[in-house]
Amino acid sequence: MVLQRNIKIPVWGNASPGRQVKIDFDGKTYKTITDKPGKWKIYIDEHNLPCPYQMKVYSDSNSVTFNDILIGEVWICGGQSNMEWAVLQSNNSQQEISNAKYSNIRLCKIDRLISEKPVNDIKTEWKECSPETVEQFSAVGYFFGRDLYNDINVPIGLIESVWGGTPIEAWTSREVLEKMQEFSGTMKKNKASARKYYSDMAEYEQLYQQWQTQGAKELPPKTIKDPRHRWPSVLFNGMIYPIIPYAFRGVIWYQGEGNAGRACQYKKLFPALIKDWRTRWGIDDFPFLFVQLASFRNPSPVPVENEWAELREAQIDTLSLPNTGMALAIDIGEANSIHPKNKQDVGKRLCLIALEKVYGKKVISNGLMYNNMQVNDNKVILSFDHIYDGLKFKDDRLLGFSIAGVDKKFKWAQAEIKDNKIVVWSDEIKNPVAVRYSWESNPNGNLYNSADLPACPFRTDNFKLSTFSKQ
Known part of the structure; x- marks a missing residue:
């Protein structure tokens, strides 16, 4: 087990009503009395030394002892199948598994549980990270935790709560969903x-x-x-609610494929989930880092409206919430698989965001983000954030841009780098009004910043999207 450092640590449970419960931890005894339903909760003082501890929880009729407890950084790993995708299924899996000998990384998997009402108790256990325990654990979660441990050198606890093929509403409380007209x-x-x-x-x-x-x-x-x-809320009830209020540092999240057909609705659902989890845990604005959908399917021969592009935009919009971060995966997907095997770079990019935003490290974690556009005759000039030492592209020319005039019909465009800006044009569009970049399921965009992080897909227009009214 790993308990979160530098925060008061909640320990909770059930016993007979009116009974005294005590906890012995690090030479100090804490005690409380159970309430009428028999619930109790005790907060242990903040700790920051990692060395193994023992915790004894007891009453006059029962006693439980937990050994080999570490104090460190705890992260919840949530989402659907790309977060569930195991180390065994990822690139270079056998070597990754054989090298996974980290006694200070601990893994906890929440069993699948569907429930139409919130569940208080679940059975799970913490395991030391080893070749035997890591192979079926979340690859994104493990690679994130491993890279984080190698940098900050404190114990890491990873809690995996995932289920493939699930929409975001399954992970959202019913109280929130019932208040949303869009849902x-x-x-x-x-x-x-x-x-x-x-x-x-x-x-x-x-x-x-x-x-x-x-x-x-x-x-x-x-x-x-x-x-x-x-179904709405069933996984929140069975796989998230039971671990509240376990103390942790933040969440890493990989989900969205299950909502692509309702991308505009996701613009409301995703922030609602984050706000609700933060409220329920009572940890103000805890870090919530997520992965933008990777590239998938065959490229389109012409610019078209695209549900996956719209879902990615909904993820971008969620960055307006405080203490959020988005890892780009647009350049590491696979056309023929919704589950790209390169989970190492996904974990690495999430870790870079955590190192910069959460742990104050001087690293570069952001890919290029569109800032603004200017029209100059028949050309559009695009400016970006997070350029760092400059723009660059891979292959022999810039790809992935489309441009439209007042008729809103997009055509593939030419593009070039000039003064750390992108100039876009097409001989077919004399009076351009909008540009899009990597606006499809599997785009061929190849624009990067100097840190080798890709440009985020974007559009400069506010045209009505194909998923606008879909519920």
Whole structure:
């Protein structure tokens, strides 16, 4: 186990009402009385020395002792399948696994649990990072934690709470979702999905009972797909709520594929999740770092509206919340796989953000971000933030830009670097009004800053998006 350093550490549980509970930790005894429902919580004083501790929690009828506790930095690793993607499935997996001998990195996996109501208790355990324990752990989480440990040299605790194929609303509390007008249509669809699922299951159970009583040779095929992990709030209830108020430093998050068809709605859902988690933990503006969707699918031959590009924009917009950071993965995806195997660079880029924003290290963590545009005759001049020592591109020419006139029809554009700005034009567009960059599922954009971090996809226009009204 790893407990968060430099913060009062909450320890909580259940016992009989009115019973005294005590904790012995680092030579000091803490005590409290359980409330009427039998709940109790004790805060242990702040600690910052990593050396192993023992914690004894006891009452007059029960006692539990935890050994080999470290004090360090704790991060929650959340999201869907790209956060769930294991070290075993990643690039260079066998060497990564054999090298994963870090006694001061501890791993904790939250078991999958669907619940329509908040759950108080779950069973889990902490394990020392080793070749045996790391192979099925989140690759992004591990590579992030490993790089962080190698830099700051304090114990690292990683809590993995993930489920592939899940939308963000599954990880968001019902109280928040029910207040969102933008989500009302989705709530209705999910209620209809629930009715159908339970009706189909009841019908199947009836067939199953008939099969049992009639002695038929073949069991009726079960063709019902279980959609419950995608329902609103069920994973928040079963896999996030039970670990509140465990103290931690921040969250790393990789999710969004499950919401791409409702990208404009995600502009509301994603910030709502972050705000809600911060409120429930009572840790003001804890760091929330996330990964922008990687490139995926075959490139489009012509500029088109694109749901994945719109979802990436929703992720960019979420950076308006304080203490957030976004790792770019636009250049490390795979056309034929929604699960790119290069999780090392994803973890590295998340770690760079944490080092700069959270731990005050002098590192470069940001890719290029669009700032503003100017029109000069038939050309558009683009300015960027996070240039550092200059702009550059890979291959023999700049790619990934499209340009449009007042008709809003985008054409592929030519581009060049001039005075650390990008000049964009097309002979087909005489009076340009808008430029887009890497605006598709799998763009070929190749613009970078001097730190070899890619330019973030962007658009200069505010044209109505294809997912505007989708719920």
